[in-house]
Amino acid sequence: MSNPRLVVDGVFKTYPSAEHHRPAVPVLAGIDFAAARGEFIVVTGPSGCGKTTLIDVIAGFLECDRGRVLVDGRAVTAPGRDRVVVFQTLALFEWMTARDNVAFALKAMGVGAVERRRIADSWLERVLLGGFGDRYPYELSGGMRQRLALARVLAAEPSCMLLDEPLAALDSQHRRMMQDELVKLWRDHDRTIVMVTHDLDEAVFLADRVVVLSERPSHVREIVPIDLPAAREERSRTSPRFRECVEHLWELLRA
Amino acid sequence: MIRRAWLPIALLAVWEIGARLGWINSTLLPPPSQIATALVDWARDGALVLDALASVGRVVAGFALAAILGISVGALVALLPVVRRNVVPVIELLRPIPPIAWIPMAILWFGIGTTSAVFIVCVGGFFPIVTATMHGIAHVRRETIQTARSLGAGQWLTVTHVVLPAALPDILSGVRTGLGSAWMSLIAAELVASQSGLGYRIQLSRLFLRSDSVVAGMLVIGLLGVAMSLGLRALERRLTIWNGATLGADAVLGGRPVEQPQAGR
Numbered sequence: 001m002s003n004p005r006l007v008v009d010g011v012f013k014t015y016p017s018a019e020h021h022r023p024a025v026p027v028l029a030g031i032d033f034a035a036a037r038g039e040f041i042v043v044t045g046p047s048g049c050g051k052t053t054l055i056d057v058i059a060g061f062l063e064c065d066r067g068r069v070l071v072d073g074r075a076v077t078a079p080g081r082d083r084v085v086v087f088q089t090l091a092l093f094e095w096m097t098a099r100d101n102v103a104f105a106l107k108a109m110g111v112g113a114v115e116r117r118r119i120a121d122s123w124l125e126r127v128l129l130g131g132f133g134d135r136y137p138y139e140l141s142g143g144m145r146q147r148l149a150l151a152r153v154l155a156a157e158p159s160c161m162l163l164d165e166p167l168a169a170l171d172s173q174h175r176r177m178m179q180d181e182l183v184k185l186w187r188d189h190d191r192t193i194v195m196v197t198h199d200l201d202e203a204v205f206l207a208d209r210v211v212v213l214s215e216r217p218s219h220v221r222e223i224v225p226i227d228l229p230a231a232r233e234e235r236s237r238t239s240p241r242f243r244e245c246v247e248h249l250w251e252l253l254r255a
Numbered sequence: 256m257i258r259r260a261w262l263p264i265a266l267l268a269v270w271e272i273g274a275r276l277g278w279i280n281s282t283l284l285p286p287p288s289q290i291a292t293a294l295v296d297w298a299r300d301g302a303l304v305l306d307a308l309a310s311v312g313r314v315v316a317g318f319a320l321a322a323i324l325g326i327s328v329g330a331l332v333a334l335l336p337v338v339r340r341n342v343v344p345v346i347e348l349l350r351p352i353p354p355i356a357w358i359p360m361a362i363l364w365f366g367i368g369t370t371s372a373v374f375i376v377c378v379g380g381f382f383p384i385v386t387a388t389m390h391g392i393a394h395v396r397r398e399t400i401q402t403a404r405s406l407g408a409g410q411w412l413t414v415t416h417v418v419l420p421a422a423l424p425d426i427l428s429g430v431r432t433g434l435g436s437a438w439m440s441l442i443a444a445e446l447v448a449s450q451s452g453l454g455y456r457i458q459l460s461r462l463f464l465r466s467d468s469v470v471a472g473m474l475v476i477g478l479l480g481v482a483m484s485l486g487l488r489a490l491e492r493r494l495t496i497w498n499g500a501t502l503g504a505d506a507v508l509g510g511r512p513v514e515q516p517q518a519g520r
Contacts, residue, residue, distance in 0.1 A: 059401070059405055060405075061401050061404075061405075078404075079401065079404040079405045080405070080407065081405070081406060081407030083405065084405050084406055085401065085402060085405045087398045087401075087402065089396070089398055091396065091398040091399045091401075091402040093399070093403075093416075093417060093420075093421075094421075094497050094498065095420040095421065095423065095495075095497045095498075096416075096420075096497075104403070104406055104408070104416070105406040105407050105408075107408075107412070107416075108406055108407040108408040108409070108412055109407060136496070136497040136499075137497075138497065138498070138499035139499070152406070153406075156406050156407060162405075
């Protein structure tokens with residue numbers, strides 16, 4: 001990879017102890033990986049292995065003790081629009097209409113009101129929420145809220161999207177539908193995506209490569225390339241190769 | 256209507272009959288008819304409106320001041336650790352002092368009259384509002400703020416468009432509590448530190464042993480309090496129309512089904 005979009009380079013993070021007689025908690029012990037432009041990376045690992053901490057460091061919410069994160073060659077020092085995060089809770093702005101949620105990043109950029117409205121509406125159209133611009137998030141169904149969160153991120157035109165288990169709260173039907181939508185959105189918009197998940201089927205269905213972390217303090221156990229055709233479809237879920245990949249990840253996690 | 260209000264109507268009837276038959280000393284507790292007469296007399300010479308206007312004017316002034324101060328101080332305390340460390344101990348120390356305990360100092364500083372009353376109202380309204388604002392902002396979810404920052408929002412946009420609106424339901428419920436407290440403080444202040452207003456009127460009536468006028472005054476105080484509280488509730492609904500969860504309490508009380516937000520907040 002000659003010109004990676006995102007580089008995570010030897011990242012260490014230890015949480016200082018809350019009370020002084022308790023030991024500090026080392027969480028990340030040297031994480032290395034890189035993501036190419038437009039690559040879909042899934043990060044998985046045992047529970048409590050520090051996946052969310054890793055996302056926080058990449059996003060710039062949390063400073064790492066050692067190592068660095070580079071986006072397009074520039075070191076990350078603070079949160080920024082080039083690495084937008086979607087949380088499991090979605091963290092929609094409940095007090096804003098769907099349109100204002102999507103337009104928020106544009107407002108932060110200083111885009112004028114008329115232009116904001118036009119761009120926001122076009123993103124809403126693209127995630128099939130056209131006509132819902134004046135609704136508040138509480139009026140939308142679970143799947144619509146997911147799509148709204150995605151539209152809000154896409155409108156920020158980030159070079160990387162960081163997804164912290166955004167689908168974990170969904171039932172299995174919704175989840176599969178959203179996985180399909182994610183694949184479509186990703187293919188259409190060529191974003192670099194780093195997504196954390198526990199779900200190995202989801203990992204294989206979505207990823208170009210899966211970064212498997214060890215338990216805490218975690219390092220990269222293996223980076224597994226998923227050599228399925230890039231255009232994933234529903235039927236790829238049942239192919240023997242798909243099952244093999246899932247089994248391989250499972251072996252790695254149990255090791 | 257009559258079927259739902261039978262209990263108060265029956266109580267009023269017993270009260271009236273009891274007073275007329277001499278079972279109840281009508282100086283200590285005048286019958287409803289006498290209270291109604293006092294109310295009508297009070298309204299007829301225009302004094303009722305003047306008294307009510309004096310009181311409502313003071314409560315509006317003092318309460319507006321309390322809301323502005325309470326929300327700004329609460330926001331600064333919640334957002335800036337330096338302010339928090341220095342200001343919270345002072346707030347915690349002053350909060351347990353009942354607003355009426357400030358009356359002697361208010362009279363000393365501002366004399367008897369409107370300024371004192373407005374000051375007492377402000378003290379009464381300030382503490383519930385500042386507390387609710389502090390807690391409301393402190394409880395805004397970390398992820399909500401992080402999302403705003405990650406979408407490129409600076410500090411100012413994050414505070415004005417994300418943190419404050421997210422805390423608004425909590426702030427407004429503090430404002431409602433504050434209004435109740437402000438109204439009670441006002442009447443207390445008017446009892447001793449004023450020459451006009453509803454509190455002054457009932458104090459004056461007591462001196463003339465007009466217990467009917469006292470009760471009439473209490474009635475007006477209660478009704479105005481309810482009216483202001485309902486007005487504020489309506490405003491609250493409008494401002495937090497996005498908060499589908501606010502229907503919850505009404506649903507419990509009114510037996511309507513609870514509407515839940517889809518996920519998170």
